[in-house]
Amino acid sequence: VSLVGYTNAGKSTLFNVLTSSSVYAEDKLFATLDTTLRKLQLDNGQTLILADTVGFIRHLPHDLVEAFRSTLQETEEAHLLLHVIDAADEMRQDNIHAVETVLREIGADDVPRIDIMNKIDCMDVQPAIERDESGRAVRIWVSAQTGAGMDLIREVLVEYFSQDQVRGEICLTPEQARMRALLYGLGAVQSERNDESGNVWLAINMPRRDWLQLVSREHINVSQLLLNQSMAHSLQ
Secondary structure (H helix, E strand, O other): OEEEEEOOOOHHHHHHHHHOOOOOOOOOOOOOOOOEEEEEEOOOOOEEEEEEOOOEOOOOOHHHHHHOOOOOHHHHHOOOEEEEEEOOOOOHHHHHHHHHHHHHHOOOOOOOEEEEEEOHHHOOOOOEEEEOOOOOEEEEEOOOOOOOOHHHHHHHHHHHHOOOEEEEEEEEOHHHHHHHHHHHHOOOEEEEEEOOOOOEEEEEEEEHHHHHHHHHHOOOOHHHHOOOHHHHHHHO
């Protein structure tokens, strides 16, 4: 999950509150220059990787976009973007347009996105979730400064990432240590146990898209991982 937004929208403050971190947050242009990654533990036990990226500005020169391309890689590869918006800014529509322009330039405009309407402490607005006609959350009103609405963000993240998940237990032999490391790297492992044969059993919970990409990239025969054959259908 990647945080994006116009500069000074409050991304780093939101990042710090959600992850209990202390990333530098200041009302300055490009206060965040490098992408910071932290694990975010959800209430259902699932672990996400949250990325805080550089803030965008209007009329960002193409050369500068290229210079920040490696920094913005997590944005391109994210499963979900949280677009942090200063809801109290009179120029917010222009800022939203500027962010959308940069997302198109870096090829991330097709990544699913939820708007985080920040700084409601400066407005007469209560924390709330807005949904579209299908019931999908499209906008969340919060204040990173006071912490209001942080529970709503977590609620929506649980909801979003529970829609198409691969869950279950797989068995890895000692020779499959690389697979174990990759699953941990993706934040997919919920628990681990060893059996008498030296095999490792991992309880996993991860987006199906990540699972299918991993299986394809590593040329994994899924059936060889499954001693619990009841999982076969869900993992293929």
